[in-house]
Amino acid sequence: MADIQLGAHTIRSHGIKIARFHMHDWIILVLLGIIDIILNVIEPFHRFVGRDMLTDLRYPLKSNTIPFWAVPMIGIVLPVFITLGIYFKKQNVYDLHNAVLGLLFSVLITGVLTDAIKDAVGRPRPDFFWRCFPDGKDVYDNITTNVICHGDKSVIREGHKSFPSGHSSWSFAGLGFFAWYLAGKIKAFDRRGHVAKLCIVFLPILCASLIAISRVDDYWHHWQDVFAGGFLGLVVASFCYLQFFPPPYDTDGMFALYLPCWFQYSISWGPHAYFFMLADSQPQNGSTSIAADNLNVIPTMIEPMYIQSEGQNHLALRDSAPTLDEMEAGVDRRMQ
Structure with missing residues (x-):
C-alpha cells in the first residue's frame, strides 16, 4: 500500500514541545559525554608485561589509516545529514529528533562502556614494544622481568588501551544504528523480496567493518579487540534503535495499537513518539472518526x-x- 501522508510536524510547530518532553534525555546525554571524557583522561590499568610476553607485541608503530576525528564524521555527522534530508522530505520533526537522539545515545553509551573496559583491562597493543622502548633497547625488572618503559608517557598510556577497539565500537554504534534506521525508512523487510534494499542496509555495516579492519592492519589492535568492539557497538545500537522506533520488520504492529483497522499500513518509518502523539489526538471514545483533516486522509467508503x-x-x-x-x-x- 502506498504511503499515507500524516500531516506536517515541523521544528517550528512541534520542536519546542519535543525538546521539553525529552529534556531529561538530553541532560543524561551530556552527562554521558562528560563521563567519557573523564575515562579518556584517567590512567588505565598497567597490565604486567614480562620479557617472554613481548613476542606478539613487537609489531611496528604506525599512524592511523583512519584518524580518530574521522570516526565521528563518518559514524555521526554523515548519518545526521542524511536524516536531515529525510526530514525535509517528510516534514516530521518527531522522526528527526528521535533519530538524532537515538544515534547520539548509541554512540555515547558505547563510548562509555568501551573506555571503561579499556581502563579496567589494560591490554597491551600489538605495537607495545616500540611504545615502551622507542629506541629498541628493552629494559626489564631483574626480579619480576616486568618491562621498565622509557618512552613517552602518553604513548605508553595509549599502549595499554587495546581491548576493546574504540574505532570499531564507535563505528558499529553509529553506522549500526543508521543501518537500522535505513531499514525502517525503505521498508527493507516488507516481504516483497527486493534484495536491493538489503544492499542499502548493509552499506553502513560494510563501512564500519572496513574501519574496524584498518585497526588490525595498523597494528593498533588484536583481532579479538576489533571483534569485541564491533559486537558491543552493534548490540548497543540495536537496543537504542528499538527504544525509539518499532522494528523495521514490523509491518503494522505499532500502528494497529493506536488506529482503527481501516487505517493500518506499514509504519516502520515512524518513531514511537509520533504515534503516541497521534493516539492522544484521537477522540476519547475511540471511534473511527479519526479526523481526516488531521491525517489528511479520506477513508475508503x-x-x-x-x-x-x-x-x-x-x-x-x-x-x-x-x-x-x-x-x-x-x-x-x-x-x-
Missing part, C-alpha cells in the same frame, strides 16, 4: 450488506472499490 449463508444472516462490509465488488460478486455466486 464502507457500505454494509447482508449475505445469506446456511439460513443465517451475516453482516459483511462491502468496499465501493470495483475490485472488491467483483470479488464479492464471485463470493455470492459460489454461495448460490
Whole structure:
C-alpha cells in the first residue's frame, strides 16, 4: 500500500514541545559525554608485561589509516545529514529528533562502556614494544622481568588501551544504528523480496567493518579487540534503535495499537513518539472518526450488506472499490 501522508510536524510547530518532553534525555546525554571524557583522561590499568610476553607485541608503530576525528564524521555527522534530508522530505520533526537522539545515545553509551573496559583491562597493543622502548633497547625488572618503559608517557598510556577497539565500537554504534534506521525508512523487510534494499542496509555495516579492519592492519589492535568492539557497538545500537522506533520488520504492529483497522499500513518509518502523539489526538471514545483533516486522509467508503449463508444472516462490509465488488460478486455466486 502506498504511503499515507500524516500531516506536517515541523521544528517550528512541534520542536519546542519535543525538546521539553525529552529534556531529561538530553541532560543524561551530556552527562554521558562528560563521563567519557573523564575515562579518556584517567590512567588505565598497567597490565604486567614480562620479557617472554613481548613476542606478539613487537609489531611496528604506525599512524592511523583512519584518524580518530574521522570516526565521528563518518559514524555521526554523515548519518545526521542524511536524516536531515529525510526530514525535509517528510516534514516530521518527531522522526528527526528521535533519530538524532537515538544515534547520539548509541554512540555515547558505547563510548562509555568501551573506555571503561579499556581502563579496567589494560591490554597491551600489538605495537607495545616500540611504545615502551622507542629506541629498541628493552629494559626489564631483574626480579619480576616486568618491562621498565622509557618512552613517552602518553604513548605508553595509549599502549595499554587495546581491548576493546574504540574505532570499531564507535563505528558499529553509529553506522549500526543508521543501518537500522535505513531499514525502517525503505521498508527493507516488507516481504516483497527486493534484495536491493538489503544492499542499502548493509552499506553502513560494510563501512564500519572496513574501519574496524584498518585497526588490525595498523597494528593498533588484536583481532579479538576489533571483534569485541564491533559486537558491543552493534548490540548497543540495536537496543537504542528499538527504544525509539518499532522494528523495521514490523509491518503494522505499532500502528494497529493506536488506529482503527481501516487505517493500518506499514509504519516502520515512524518513531514511537509520533504515534503516541497521534493516539492522544484521537477522540476519547475511540471511534473511527479519526479526523481526516488531521491525517489528511479520506477513508475508503464502507457500505454494509447482508449475505445469506446456511439460513443465517451475516453482516459483511462491502468496499465501493470495483475490485472488491467483483470479488464479492464471485463470493455470492459460489454461495448460490
